[in-house]
Each structure stands twice: as C-alpha cells, then as structure tokens.
Amino acid sequence: METTIQQQQARGGPDQAEPALAMEAVRKTFRTAQGPLEAVAGIDLRVGAGEIVAFLGPNGAGKTTSIDMMLGLAVPTSGRVSVFGKDPREAVAAGEVSAVLQTGGLLRDLTVRETVTAIAALHGAKDRVDAVMERTDISGLAKRKVSKCSGGEQQRLKFALALLPDPRLLVLDEPTAGMDVSARHAFWDTMRADALEGRTVLFATHYLEEAQDFAERTVLIGAGKVLADGPTAKLREMTGGRVVSATLPEGRPVAAAVAELELLERVASVRLSGRRVHVTGPDSDAAARLLLGPLGATDLEIAAPTLDAAFMELTGAAS
Amino acid sequence: MNPTYVRIELARQSRDIGNLMFTVGLPAVMYLLFGNMFGGGSAQAGSGNVKFYIMVSMAAYGAAVATTGIAGTAAAENMLGWGRQIALTPMKPSGFIQSKVAVALTIAAAAAGVVFIVGAATGAQADSWSVWVLSYAIAVAGSAVFALYGMGVGMSFKSETAINVAGGVLVFFAFFGNVFLPLSGTMLEIARFTPMYGFVGLARWPLLEGAVATPGATADSFWWLVANLVGWALIFMALALWAMRRTRSRQ
Ligand SMILES: Nc1ncnc2c1ncn2[C@@H]1O[C@H](COP(=O)(O)OP(=O)(O)O)[C@@H](O)[C@H]1O
Numbered sequence: 001m002e003t004t005i006q007q008q009q010a011r012g013g014p015d016q017a018e019p020a021l022a023m024e025a026v027r028k029t030f031r032t033a034q035g036p037l038e039a040v041a042g043i044d045l046r047v048g049a050g051e052i053v054a055f056l057g058p059n060g061a062g063k064t065t066s067i068d069m070m071l072g073l074a075v076p077t078s079g080r081v082s083v084f085g086k087d088p089r090e091a092v093a094a095g096e097v098s099a100v101l102q103t104g105g106l107l108r109d110l111t112v113r114e115t116v117t118a119i120a121a122l123h124g125a126k127d128r129v130d131a132v133m134e135r136t137d138i139s140g141l142a143k144r145k146v147s148k149c150s151g152g153e154q155q156r157l158k159f160a161l162a163l164l165p166d167p168r169l170l171v172l173d174e175p176t177a178g179m180d181v182s183a184r185h186a187f188w189d190t191m192r193a194d195a196l197e198g199r200t201v202l203f204a205t206h207y208l209e210e211a212q213d214f215a216e217r218t219v220l221i222g223a224g225k226v227l228a229d230g231p232t233a234k235l236r237e238m239t240g241g242r243v244v245s246a247t248l249p250e251g252r253p254v255a256a257a258v259a260e261l262e263l264l265e266r267v268a269s270v271r272l273s274g275r276r277v278h279v280t281g282p283d284s285d286a287a288a289r290l291l292l293g294p295l296g297a298t299d300l301e302i303a304a305p306t307l308d309a310a311f312m313e314l315t316g317a318a319s
Numbered sequence: 320m321n322p323t324y325v326r327i328e329l330a331r332q333s334r335d336i337g338n339l340m341f342t343v344g345l346p347a348v349m350y351l352l353f354g355n356m357f358g359g360g361s362a363q364a365g366s367g368n369v370k371f372y373i374m375v376s377m378a379a380y381g382a383a384v385a386t387t388g389i390a391g392t393a394a395a396e397n398m399l400g401w402g403r404q405i406a407l408t409p410m411k412p413s414g415f416i417q418s419k420v421a422v423a424l425t426i427a428a429a430a431a432g433v434v435f436i437v438g439a440a441t442g443a444q445a446d447s448w449s450v451w452v453l454s455y456a457i458a459v460a461g462s463a464v465f466a467l468y469g470m471g472v473g474m475s476f477k478s479e480t481a482i483n484v485a486g487g488v489l490v491f492f493a494f495f496g497n498v499f500l501p502l503s504g505t506m507l508e509i510a511r512f513t514p515m516y517g518f519v520g521l522a523r524w525p526l527l528e529g530a531v532a533t534p535g536a537t538a539d540s541f542w543w544l545v546a547n548l549v550g551w552a553l554i555f556m557a558l559a560l561w562a563m564r565r566t567r568s569r570q
C-alpha cells in the first residue's frame with residue numbers, strides 16, 4: 001500500500017501535480033451607482049502547468065475582472081484563487097506569474113529602454129534586459145519615447161515587461177486589441193516562439209480566430225460565468241453549431257412547426273420572427289431536412305453564428 | 320526603495336524643464352520679494368538676521384511645494400495604469416512611496432539650495448555655520464511630509480487637477496502655518512495645529528529656538544513642533560497608503 005502511494009507521488013500523476021492556476025467558486029461584485037454589479041458570477045477553473053488556454057468572451061464578459069483576481073490586483077468578493085498553490089500576490093512577488101494588462105500601464109515620457117530597465121530593477125532582473133528586448137523585437141526602439149511608439153510597439157514593450165521575471169504563468173489580457181492584422185500576426189509569432197519554452201499561458205481575447213490559432217484549450221466566458229470549457233478543436237460545438245433559417249409556408253400553424261423543430265435532437269434553440277424561423281444547433285442537416293421536407297419551408301439559409309450571436313445563445317440573452 | 324528606479328524617475332522628472340525651473344526657481348524669487356519688502360532685513364533675529372529668517376521660511380515653503388508637486392505625479396502615473404504595472408513586480412506600495420519620496424526630496428534639496436545660495440549672496444546672516452547647515456537640513460528633510468501629502472491628495476481624487484488643488488491648498492497651509500507673515504492672536508493659536516507650523520518652526524529652530532516672530536507671542540516648545548510634524552506625517556502617510564491600495568484596482 002505504502003509503496004504504491006509513494007510511486008504515484010514520484011510520478012506526479014495528474015492529481016498530485018499542482019495546477020498553475022486554480023479558481024474555486026470565485027465571485028466579484030462591484031458597487032456601482034445603479035446598485036451591485038456581479039462582474040464574475042462564480043467561476044471554477046483549473047489550468048495545469050504547460051497549458052495554453054484562451055479565455056474567450058465578448059466585451060463585458062468578466063475577463064479582465066477575473067484576470068485582476070489571478071494577479072492579486074483585485075480581491076474576490078468570495079471564493080478562492082491560487083497560483084501554483086500560493087496566494088496570487090505571493091506568486092507575483094516571487095515572479096512566478098506575470099501579465100500584459102489590457103489598458104495603459106506605461107509612462108509616456110520614459111524611453112523604451114528606461115521602461116524596461118526600471119521594471120527589471122524592481123524584479124532584480126537587470127541582467128535580462130537585453131535578452132528580453134531582443135526577444136520581443138524592441139531593441140531597435142530602445143531610445144524612443146513610449147509616447148512615440150505605435151500601439152503594436154507599446155504592446156510588445158508590455159510583453160517585454162511581462163517576460164522580465166521569467167514567469168512560469170503568463171497572463172495576457174487582449175494583447176492584440178487595436179492592432180491591425182499584420183501587427184497581430186507578428187505579435188503572435190513572437191508569442192509562439194516564446195511559449196514553446198514550457199510556460200503556462202492564459203490569454204483573454206474576443207477574437208475566435210485567435211483562440212483557434214493559438215490555444216489548445218478554450219474557456220468560453222460570458223456574463224461572468226464559464227459557459228463552456230474544452231479543446232479548441234471542439235469550439236464549433238461549444239458555440240452552438242450553425243443557424244438554419246427558413247420561411248414557413250402560409251396557411252399552416254407556425255406553433256406546431258416550432259414544436260416539431262424543438263423536438264429534434266441537439267437543437268439548442270428555435271426562434272421565430274414573423275414567419276421566419278431560426279434554428280440553432282450543431283446538427284444543421286437534420287433541421288434543414290425537416291424544414292424543406294415535412295414542414296414545406298422555403299428560402300433556406302445555413303450560417304455559422306458570429307461569436308456574439310453564439311454568446312447570446314449560450315447566455316440566454318436572446319430568449 | 321530601489322536605486323535604479325529612483326535614478327530613472329529623476330531623469331524623467333528633470334526632462335520636464337519648464338516645471339523644474341518653476342519649482343526650483345520660484346521660492347528664490349519669493350525670497351527676493353519678501354526679503355526686500357520690509358525694511359530692516361538686516362535687523363537682528365535670534366542668532367541671525369531677518370533676511371535669514373525669511374530665507375529659511377521660503378526655502379521650507381519651496382521644498383514643500385517641490386515635494387507636493389513631484390509626489391503628486393504619482394497620481395497621474397496611476398491614472399495611466401502605471402500603479403497596476405508596478406503592482407506586478409515585487410515592489411510593495413511602501414517601496415513605491417519611498418522611491419517617490421526620495422525623488423521628491425532630491426528636487427526639494429535643489430529648490431531649497433537655490434534659496435540659500437541667493438540668501439547668502441544678498442545679505443542673509445547667521446552667527447555660525449551650524450545655523451546654516453542645520454536650517455537647510457531640516458527644511459529639506461521635513462518636506463518629506465508634504466510628499467506624502469501630495470501623493471495622498473493626488474491619488475484620492477482621481478483627476479489631473481487634484482494635484483493643482485493640492486498645490487493651492489499648500490499656499491493656504493503656508494499662510495496659516497505662519498510661514499509667510501507673522502500671525503498673531505487667535506490666528507496664531509489656530510496656526511499652531513496646522514500642517515506647516517511644526518515643519519517651519521523646526522526649520523527656524525537653529526535660528527530662533529522656538530521664539531515666534533510676533534511681538535509678545537509665547538514661544539513654542541521643541542516637542543510641540545515635533546509632535547505637529549510627526550502627527551501630520553502619520554496622517555498623510557495613512558492617506559497615501561490608503562489611496563495607493565485603492566488605485567490598484569481599475570479606474
Ligand atoms: N471597477 C469597476 N466598477 C464597476 N463595474 C466594473 C468595474 N470593472 C468592471 N466592471 C464591470 O464588470 C463587467 C465585466 O467587465 P470586464 O471584466 O472588464 O469584462 P471584459 O474584460 O470581459 O470585457 C462589465 O460590465 C464592467 O462594466
């Protein structure tokens with residue numbers, strides 16, 4: 001008996017391995033003039049060491065608020081957050097977690113090199129300045145004032161600051177927001193090269209494409225809750241598949257048609273506007289067959305939902 | 320406190336030439352105005368002359384203006400999210416405050432230094448060198464209290480104008496702190512509790528040893544002046560720490 005337990009611990013099976021990040025029933029309520037606002041409404045999340053996770057959700061979903069709690073910048077109203085088994089503030093002080101924050105965070109009248117040096121000094125990592133600037137491709141900007149840097153360049157600078165402590169967990173809050181397509185690709189190319197060093201990466205985004213290109217696992221977040229969590233490859237299913245719309249024929253009861261559609265397997269929702277019906281679900285073929293066949297509908301269209309539409313569906317905001 | 324951080328911060332502050340000239344130059348100009356406004360600048364005052372009295376007063380005021388202004392930039396920095404960036408490093412809020420105070424003191428030392436040099440050149444006199452050295456040291460060191468004040472006020476009111484307000488209120492503190500013109504009667508009794516009273520009283524200690532410039536007014540005890548300075552230092556420190564913690568969350 002004793003030997004087996006020891007063996008398991010030595011191997012460090014999944015149960016023993018300490019997660020890079022653990023959130024348990026985390027909630028955060030803000031007091032606002034309009035009354036309390038629950039920005040994070042009970043999030044449970046475990047991210048294992050070495051995982052690359054996308055935190056995908058529309059604006060206002062609660063991504064930044066969650067990230068602030070992972071970094072100890074905000075304290076949860078209730079629930080527990082730990083980073084490598086520690087309190088987030090301790091993990092930050094130990095340089096185990098670092099982040100590219102969504103808004104601001106730079107002094108406009110410092111040069112790029114001064115900015116990196118100042119933050120490096122606080123981490124006791126001045127010897128990493130050159131390497132990090134090289135890696136994030138900002139060596140050429142060293143003498144430039146931050147205020148004269150483009151959005152993409154500032155973002156690379158913030159990325160450099162995040163790499164200074166050589167963190168085991170790197171958190172990126174919409175790192176490419178406001179960049180054009182080529183800047184975005186360049187940024188992710190740099191990231192990709194870096195992340196291969198075995199860091200754990202969690203990044204927030206509202207671009208489906210970013211999650212698909214970069215993350216192995218995607219956590220869908222909406223209205224402060226985890227809506228779905230799984231391999232990015234299964235994202236289509238998570239977002240509720242496709243929308244089939246068609247016009248129902250005149251002279252037949254619409255309610256009966258809707259009821260029949262709702263009986264189909266794996267249909268997430270059926271919505272009606274006038275005689276036009278919208279069926280959402282992963283199995284578009286079955287809905288299409290039923291609509292064109294027995295129901296006699298016309299003008300059939302099948303569309304992949306936009307991310308926003310998918311979220312509305314998942315959060316029930318549309319119904 | 321982190322020396323590299325302080326060095327970079329100093330370089331940054333000194334690039335704002337306009338502001339720096341104003342901060343460092345204005346107290347000297349005020350000394351020249353006040354010092355020549357009254358006749359009898361060379362009359363005896365304690366262990367020096369009246370010009371020395373005015374010189375110390377203006378140096379102390381100038382140092383406080385400098386520390387308030389420089390420390391107040393912490394508020395603008397926090398509005399840009401720099402405080403959140405700093406919060407991702409091992410530096411604690413108290414470390415950030417110490418670094419800011421160190422930068423503010425360096426500039427305050429320059430401002431007070433210019434007043435003393437101009438004073439020496441225009442007839443301020445004291446009986447011994449130690450009066451010069453001690454007065455200067457106290458004026459600079461004591462101004463640290465107003466760095467806490469500037470930081471606390473700037474960060475409590477989340478706006479760019481907050482720091483201008485803090486500067487304006489400082490003029491008020493100086494007036495009621497018996498810094499500019501000697502107060503008397505009830506005004507003087509109230510003044511003994513205001514934030515600049517202990518500070519300027521201590522800066523003048525080597526010269527006056529607690530005596531008040533107003534004829535017939537009772538002298539201050541050394542411990543009263545220290546209690547005033549320390550009391551206000553604690554209040555401003557608490558305000559700065561509270562405001563600093565608060566601005567870590569998003570604006
Ligand atoms: N400091 C705050 N005070 C009040 N409400 C806030 C605050 N920060 C965020 N919120 C609200 O919380 C919700 C979630 O915001 P956020 O976490 O920024 O979402 P996301 O990053 O996914 O866009 C939003 O409705 C936002 O307005």
Ligand SMILES: [Mg+2]
Binds near residue numbers: 102173174
């Ligand atoms: Mg956000």
